[in-house]
Amino acid sequence: MRFAHLSDIHLGFQKHEALQKIEQQVFERAIDECINRKVDFILIPGDLFHVNIPEMRVQKFAFAKFRQIYDAGIPVYVVYGSHDFSPVSNSVIDLLAEVGYITKVTRATSLDNGKIKLDFLVDGKTGVKIAGLSGLKVGKDREYYEKLDRESLEGESGFKIFLFHGGISEMKTDSGMDGENMPLSLLPRNFDYYAGGHMHKFNSQKFDDYSRVVYPGALFAGYHSDLEDNAKGQKRGFVLVEFEDKIKNVEFVEIQNVQYKMIQINAENRIAESVNKELLEKIREIDPAQQVVIIKVQGEMTSGKTADVDISAIRDELNQKGALVVNINKNQLTSKEYSITEAKGANKEEIETNVFFENIGQLRFEQKNLLGESGVQLAKKLLAGLAQQKLENEKNADYNSRIKENAFGILGLDTDAS
Amino acid sequence: MDEISVVGQVVGGKFGDIIIRQKSGSNLEIGDLMVSEENGSYLILQVFALEYGSQIQDKMQQMMSGVNLEQGIVDAQFFEPEFVNYVLARIKPLARVYKEKGEVKIPKSLPSFFNKLRLITKDDLKFLHKEKDAIFVGYIRSGSKVIMEAEVWLPAQDVFSHHVLIPATTGRGKSNLVKTILWHVLDTNKVGALVLDAHDEYFGRQGVGLKDHPKNRENLVYYTPSNPPAGANRLTINLQSIRPEHFEGIVDFSDPQFQAIRMAFRKSRNNWIRDLMLTDAVDAGMESSSPSRGEFTAATMMVVQRKLRLLLSLEKDENGVIFSRHEVFDSTTKGLNSVEDIVKDIEQGKVVILDTSRLGDEAELLVGNIIASKLLQKYKDAKASGDLDRKPVATIVIEEAPRVIGVDVLTTRNDNIYSIIAKEGRKFKVGLTAITQLSSVIPRSILANMNTKIILGNEMKQEREAIISSASQDLSEDDKNIASLDKGEAIITSIFVPFAMPIKIPLFEDIVKQKGIQRDTTKTKVF
Numbered sequence: 001m002r003f004a005h006l007s008d009i010h011l012g013f014q015k016h017e018a019l020q021k022i023e024q025q026v027f028e029r030a031i032d033e034c035i036n037r038k039v040d041f042i043l044i045p046g047d048l049f050h051v052n053i054p055e056m057r058v059q060k061f062a063f064a065k066f067r068q069i070y071d072a073g074i075p076v077y078v079v080y081g082s083h084d085f086s087p088v089s090n091s092v093i094d095l096l097a098e099v100g101y102i103t104k105v106t107r108a109t110s111l112d113n114g115k116i117k118l119d120f121l122v123d124g125k126t127g128v129k130i131a132g133l134s135g136l137k138v139g140k141d142r143e144y145y146e147k148l149d150r151e152s153l154e155g156e157s158g159f160k161i162f163l164f165h166g167g168i169s170e171m172k173t174d175s176g177m178d179g180e181n182m183p184l185s186l187l188p189r190n191f192d193y194y195a196g197g198h199m200h201k202f203n204s205q206k207f208d209d210y211s212r213v214v215y216p217g218a219l220f221a222g223y224h225s226d227l228e229d230n231a232k233g234q235k236r237g238f239v240l241v242e243f244e245d246k247i248k249n250v251e252f253v254e255i256q257n258v259q260y261k262m263i264q265i266n267a268e269n270r271i272a273e274s275v276n277k278e279l280l281e282k283i284r285e286i287d288p289a290q291q292v293v294i295i296k297v298q299g300e301m302t303s304g305k306t307a308d309v310d311i312s313a314i315r316d317e318l319n320q321k322g323a324l325v326v327n328i329n330k331n332q333l334t335s336k337e338y339s340i341t342e343a344k345g346a347n348k349e350e351i352e353t354n355v356f357f358e359n360i361g362q363l364r365f366e367q368k369n370l371l372g373e374s375g376v377q378l379a380k381k382l383l384a385g386l387a388q389q390k391l392e393n394e395k396n397a398d399y400n401s402r403i404k405e406n407a408f409g410i411l412g413l414d415t416d417a418s
Numbered sequence: 419m420d421e422i423s424v425v426g427q428v429v430g431g432k433f434g435d436i437i438i439r440q441k442s443g444s445n446l447e448i449g450d451l452m453v454s455e456e457n458g459s460y461l462i463l464q465v466f467a468l469e470y471g472s473q474i475q476d477k478m479q480q481m482m483s484g485v486n487l488e489q490g491i492v493d494a495q496f497f498e499p500e501f502v503n504y505v506l507a508r509i510k511p512l513a514r515v516y517k518e519k520g521e522v523k524i525p526k527s528l529p530s531f532f533n534k535l536r537l538i539t540k541d542d543l544k545f546l547h548k549e550k551d552a553i554f555v556g557y558i559r560s561g562s563k564v565i566m567e568a569e570v571w572l573p574a575q576d577v578f579s580h581h582v583l584i585p586a587t588t589g590r591g592k593s594n595l596v597k598t599i600l601w602h603v604l605d606t607n608k609v610g611a612l613v614l615d616a617h618d619e620y621f622g623r624q625g626v627g628l629k630d631h632p633k634n635r636e637n638l639v640y641y642t643p644s645n646p647p648a649g650a651n652r653l654t655i656n657l658q659s660i661r662p663e664h665f666e667g668i669v670d671f672s673d674p675q676f677q678a679i680r681m682a683f684r685k686s687r688n689n690w691i692r693d694l695m696l697t698d699a700v701d702a703g704m705e706s707s708s709p710s711r712g713e714f715t716a717a718t719m720m721v722v723q724r725k726l727r728l729l730l731s732l733e734k735d736e737n738g739v740i741f742s743r744h745e746v747f748d749s750t751t752k753g754l755n756s757v758e759d760i761v762k763d764i765e766q767g768k769v770v771i772l773d774t775s776r777l778g779d780e781a782e783l784l785v786g787n788i789i790a791s792k793l794l795q796k797y798k799d800a801k802a803s804g805d806l807d808r809k810p811v812a813t814i815v816i817e818e819a820p821r822v823i824g825v826d827v828l829t830t831r832n833d834n835i836y837s838i839i840a841k842e843g844r845k846f847k848v849g850l851t852a853i854t855q856l857s858s859v860i861p862r863s864i865l866a867n868m869n870t871k872i873i874l875g876n877e878m879k880q881e882r883e884a885i886i887s888s889a890s891q892d893l894s895e896d897d898k899n900i901a902s903l904d905k906g907e908a909i910i911t912s913i914f915v916p917f918a919m920p921i922k923i924p925l926f927e928d929i930v931k932q933k934g935i936q937r938d939t940t941k942t943k944v945f
Contacts, residue, residue: 080945087945108944114937116944134945142635146649147942170652172755185646205752207652208644208745342804 001126004034004253005214006238007165007197008047010083010222011062012054018324019221019292022258024061026220030238030255031065035072037240037253040126042074044102045197046081046135046165047222052091059092066101075123076102080134081165081197083222105132105163108144115149120156128159135165135198145186153188159245162187165197171213173201184210192247200226201234202252212247214239220257227327231260231294258324259291267333268299272308275301279314288323298332306333338362353380381410423536425452426507428529434895436463436509436528438535439471442500446507447561449899449920451538454529459516461529462538462917465561466895467508474502509535510895512917520545522916540567545916549573553602553609555595555872556921559907564922574602574609576914577870578813579844582851585885586874591906592853593619595872596815597628597926599851600769601933604631604638607767611851612760612793613815614786618775623647626927628769630934639763641756642773643746653746653772654753657691657730659788667827667834668783669729674718692740692749695723695732729780744776746785761792767810783822783834790814790835790848797846811847814839819852824859840864858884870912875903891918 009027014020034042049058069076084091096102107119120129131153133144153162167181180198187194189209202217216239221227230236237254241247263282267275275297286293297309311328318326343354356376365371370378385406390399408414425444431437440446446465454461472479474496485494496502511525522545529535538560546558552571557564586592596613597620603609613620621640622629628638640646641653662679665671671679682694699719726732731743740749747753763770772789774782793812800806814836816822822836840850841864850868857865858880865888873889876882882900886893889911893900896918900909906925911918 085945089945106944110941110944112939112941114939114941116942136945143942144944146635147938148648150648169755169759170654170752172759173751174755183646183649183651185648185650185652 001040001244002037002240002242003041003043003126003128003161004037004039004238004240005043005045005195005216006030006034006219007045007195007216008081008200008218008222009044010047010050010218010220012058013050013222016325020057023220026236026255026257028061028065030219031069033253033255034238035069035074039074039240041123041128042069042076043130043161043163043195044076044078045132045163045195046079047083047197048078048081049084049092050222052084052086052093054092059095062092063096063101066096070101075125077105077121077123077130077132077163078102079105079132079163079165079197080136082135085134085136105130106134107131108133111149114147116144116147117149118153120160126159128161129156130161130163132163132195133165141166142182142186145182148188150188154190159243160191161193161195162191163195163197167199168196168213170207171196171199171203171205171215173199173203184213187213192243193241201229202237202239204239204250204252212250214241214250216252219255224327224329227260227292228262228294228296228329230257231262231292261286261288261291261293263293263295265295265297266299267297267301267309269302270299271302272304272310275309279309280317283314283318288318288321288326290322290324292325292327293318293323295326295328296332297328297330299334301333301335301337303337304335305338306330306335309333352383356380378410382407385410424534425537426535428454428531428533428535429506431508433528434510434892436511438507438509440468440505440507442504446505447563448902449559450507450561450563451512451558451920452509452535452560453538453542454533454535456514456530456533458518459514460542461511461525462513462515462542463509463511463529463535464920465507465509466899469506469508470503471506472503508895515542515545524917537563538565540565543568546570551575551606551608553577553599555599555910556908556923559920559922562904562907570910570915570919570921572870572910572912573914574606575811575847577912578609578849578851579811579847580869580913581840581844581849581867582813583819583857583865583868583871583885584851584853584874585855585857585871585876585881586853587855587876587878587881589905590874590876590903591908591923592874593617594906594926595874595908595923596620596851596853598923598929600628600815601631601926601929604628604633604769607637608810609769610764610767610810610812611769611815612764612786612789612812613769613771614774614782614817615771616774616782616817618642618773621650621771621773626930626934628771630930632933632935634935637768639760639768639770640773641760641771643744643776653756654748655746655756655785655788656751656753657740657747657749658688658754659757660691660747660784662690664784664787664791666832667837668787668822668831669725669780670831671722671725674715675722675725678718678722689749691726691730691732695726695734695740696738697723699723729778729784731778731781746777746781757788757792760789761796764793764812765796765809779821783836786814786816787835790839794835794839794843794846794848797848801846806847809847811849813849813851815851815853817853819850819854820856820859823850823852823861823864824856825861826859828861837864840867855881857881857888860884862888870910870914873900873903873909873911875905875907876900889918893918 014023084093097104105121109117111117118131120131122129135141168184169181170184194213196215199215200218204214206212218226220236235254236257237252240251240253242249265275265278315326341358343358345351345354356379360375424441426438426440429437429439448465450465452463485491514523514525543558546568548571551574553574555570555572557566558568603611621627640650642650643653646652662683683690686693699716730747732740734740760770800809822834823840828837839848843849873885882897890913891911906923908921908923909918910921
C-alpha cells in the first residue's frame with residue numbers, strides 16, 4: 001500500500017504570468033504522478049491554496065484536477081493551512097470538500113472539561129486511521145494542541161497518521177526561521193506517520209515516540225525566498241510512502257519546475273559603479289532564455305545610495321534576451337553613506353525628530369528645502385501624512401488617492417505632474 | 419510610643435555595639451529589628467547578641483542556686499526578680515529613616531541615651547515599595563517573626579547584571595529561593611535567564627514548578643533530553659555547535675591534546691568531533707614513531723577520543739554514525755539551531771530551563787558554555803552597535819558555582835566563560851546567579867564583584883567568614899545570626915538595598931497556590 005503526501009502547493013501565489021503557468025503545470029504533474037503511481041490516498045496538510053478564495057483561473061484548473069483524482073478513486077485528505085484557512089468555512093477547500101473531491105480530516109469535539117477530543121477518520125480502502133488539526137494564522141493552533149485529549153489519540157491501535165500544519169522547532173533547518181514554530185512534544189505521540197505542512201523544504205526525521213515526521217516542502221514556491229532556494233538547487237516535489245502495518249519506505253519524488261540562473265553580488269565595502277559593472281559583466285556571461293533569473297545583491301556599500309545600483313537596465317537587458325522572469329533582491333543591500341543612525345527621545349515624536357536631524361546631514365540634494373531644518377520639518381509632515389489610518393467604510397481606492405494627494409500636497413507637487 | 423510596645427532601653431555600649439536592657443517579658447531574639455524614635459527620624463536596629471545581666475554579684479547568684487539545688491528549698495526566689503535579673507541585648511544600627519522624605523541613610527550616630535525601643539512594625543518599613551520591574555524575594559523578618567506587609571523587591575536589571583550569589587548548605591531552602599526568584603522573573607520580559615537545572619527541579623515535571631506560572635507559555639522555555647512533556651522542547655545540541663574553545667576552563671586537556679583538537683577543527687570545521695571520533699589514530703599514520711611529521715602521537719589522539727567519548731557519552735553505531743547515549747548531542751542534523759534558539763529566547767527576556775540532570779558535570783558546563791559564549795558575544799555586539807539598551811538583562815543560573823569560578827579551577831586552567839562573565843559581564847548586561855555551598859573557594863576578586871548576596875543558613879564557619887568579608891554591608895557581627903538562620907530565612911546584602919535585610923522567603927508552593935495558572939475549562943471552537 002502507498003500514499004502520497006503533498007503540501008504547501010500555494011496555488012495562486014504567483015503574480016507573473018510565466019510563473020503562474022509553471023505553478024499550474026507543476027501541480028498537474030504532481031497529481032498525474034500520484035495517479036500513475038496508483039497511490040491509495042493523498043494527504044495534503046495545508047496551504048493547498050495561497051489564499052482562502054483564489055482567483056477563478058486557479059479554482060478552475062484546481063477543480064479540474066481534483067475531479068480527475070476523484071474519478072481515479074483516490075481519496076484526498078486535507079487540513080487547512082495558515083494561508084487557505086477560513087474560520088467560517090469560507091474557503092475553496094470547503095467547496096472542494098462539499099462536492100466530495102476532498103475530505104477535511106479535522107473531527108473535533110470540545111469537551112466540558114476544556115479538552116479537545118479528536119476523532120479518527122478511517123480510510124475505507126486501507127483501514128488507515130487519520131486525524132489532524134489545521135494550522136491557523138495567529139498561532140491559535142498551539143492552544144488546540146495544549147488542550148488536546150492526547151490519551152485517546154495515543155492509545156488508539158492500528159496504523160495511524162496525523163496531519164498538521166505548523167513548524168516544528170526540532171526540525172528547523174535554518175536559523176532564520178523564527179516565530180511560529182512549536183516543539184514536537186505538542187503533537188500527540190505514537191502515530192506511525194506525521195504528515196506535516198508549513199515548512200517549505202523537504203525534511204524527514206525520526207524521533208522517540210514520533211517514528212516518522214515528514215515535510216515534503218513547497219511543491220514549487222509559496223514565498224519569494226522559495227524561488228531563490230530553487231535557484232540554489234532546492235529540489236521540489238512530494239513524498240511517496242509505502243507501508244503495511246508499519247512504514248516501509250519514504251521516497252521523495254522530485255517534480256521538475258523550471259531552469260534557473262542565480263547571480264549573487266557581494267557589495268560589501270564597494271561603490272555603486274563597481275557593483276553595476278560586475279552585474280553587467282555577470283549577466284552577459286549567461287544565457288537567460290526561458291530561465292528564471294534571480295539576482296541577489298547584498299552587503300554594505302561604502303558610498304552612494306542603494307538606488308544607485310541600477311536594476312532597471314539589468315532587467316531590460318535580461319528580458320530582451322528572453323528571460324522568463326527576472327527577480328532582483330536588494331533587501332540586504334545597505335550603504336554606509338546612507339545608513340540610518342538611531343536617536344533617542346522621550347516620546348515617539350521626539351525620537352522621530354531626532355532621527356531625522358541625525359540623518360539629514362548625510363543627504364546631498366540640490367533642492368535646499370529638502371535639507372537642514374526645513375528638510376526635517378518636511379519629513380515629519382510627510383511621515384504624519386503617510387501614517388494616517390484608513391477611515392471607517394472608506395474604500396481602498398479612496399484611501400490610496402487621499403493619502404497620495406495629501407503627500408503630494410505636503411511636498412508641494414502637482415498630482416498631475418506625477 | 420506607648421509603654422506597652424517598649425521592649426528595651428539603651429543603657430550603654432558604643433556605635434555598632436549598643437547595649438540595651440530588655441524589658442521583662444519581651445523575649446527578644448537574635449535578629450530582632452527594633453526602632454528608636456528620634457527627632458524627625460528613627461533608627462532601625464538589630465539584635466546580634468543576647469546575654470544575662472544582674473544586679474547581684476555572680477557568687478551570690480551561684481550561692482542561691484546551691485540553696486535551690488542542694489538544700490531542696492524549691493521556692494527560694496529573688497526579691498523582685500524581673501528588676502534584679504534581666505537580659506541585655508547587643509544591638510547595631512542598620513538604617514536611619516527620615517520621616518518626612520522617607521529617605522533611608524546609613525546611620526552615623528547613636529540613639530539617644532536611655533531611649534526606649536520598640537519592635538519594628540509594618541509602618542516603619544513603608545519605604546520598601548515595589549518599583550517597576552522588580553523581583554520579589556520575601557518578607558522582612560524580625561528574628562523569627564515575619565512582617566507579611568513588608569515585602570522586599572529587588573530592582574531586577576541592576577541586581578542581575580551585578581551578579582547574585584546564593585550561598586547555602588543543603589536543606590536551607592536554596593531551590594525554593596531560586597524558584598521564587600524565577601517565578602517573579604517570569605512576570606515580565608525584562609530579564610532573560612539561562613537556568614542549568616542539574617536536578618530537573620525548577621520546571622515542575624512532577625508536582626508544582628515554574629510551569630504553573632500564568633505566563634509560562636509566553637516567557638518560559640523548557641528543554642529536556644528525553645520524553646519532553648507536551649509543549650516542552652527536546653534538548654539536542656548538534657556536535658557542530660561545539661568549538662574547541664568551549665572546552666577551555668572546563669575540561670582538563672593537556673597542551674598536545676588541545677593541539678590535536680585544534681588540528682581536527684582546522685581540518686573540518688563543522689564535523690570535527692565526528693571526524694575525530696571516527697579517525698583511526700594508528701591507520702592515520704600518527705604513530706609515535708613518526709614525530710617528525712609534526713603531528714600529535716597516536717596515544718594523544720586516543721586519549722582525546724577517550725575523553726570526548728566519556729565527556730559527551732559518544733558511541734558509534736554499526737553504520738559508523740556517532741551518537742550520544744543520553745541523546746543530548748547529535749552528529750547528524752538534529753539540534754543544529756538549538757543554541758541559536760535558546761540565545762534568542764534569552765534575548766527576548768524569557769527564562770530558559772535546561773534539564774541537565776542526565777549529563778555529567780563537565781558536559782553540563784560545556785552545554786552552558788556553548789550557550790553563554792554565544793549570548794555574551796551577542797550582547798557585546800549589541801553594545802558595539804548601540805543596541806544594548808533595548809536588550810533585557812541576562813543571567814545565567816548555575817549550581818555548584820565553584821566548579822567554574824573556584825580558585826583551583828581558575829589557577830590551573832584557562833578562563834572559562836563563567837569566570838569571564840563574573841569579571842566583565844556587567845558591562846554587557848550579562849550576569850551570573852551563582853549558587854554554592856562553598857563560597858570560600860571562590861576568589862575574593864569574584865566574590866566582591868557579586869554585588870547581591872542572598873545568604874541562607876550555613877553552619878560552616880569558614881564559609882560564613884568568606885561571605886561576611888565580601889558582603890556589601892558590614893556583617894561582622896552577624897556570624898551567629900547567619901549560623902542560626904532557619905530553613906527559608908535569609909539575609910540580603912546588596913548595593914541595591916539600604917541595609918542588610920533579614921527576610922523570610924515564602925514557600926514556593928504557597929505562591930503557586932495564590933498566583934498559579936488556573937486550569938482552563940472553557941470550550942474551544944476548533945476549525
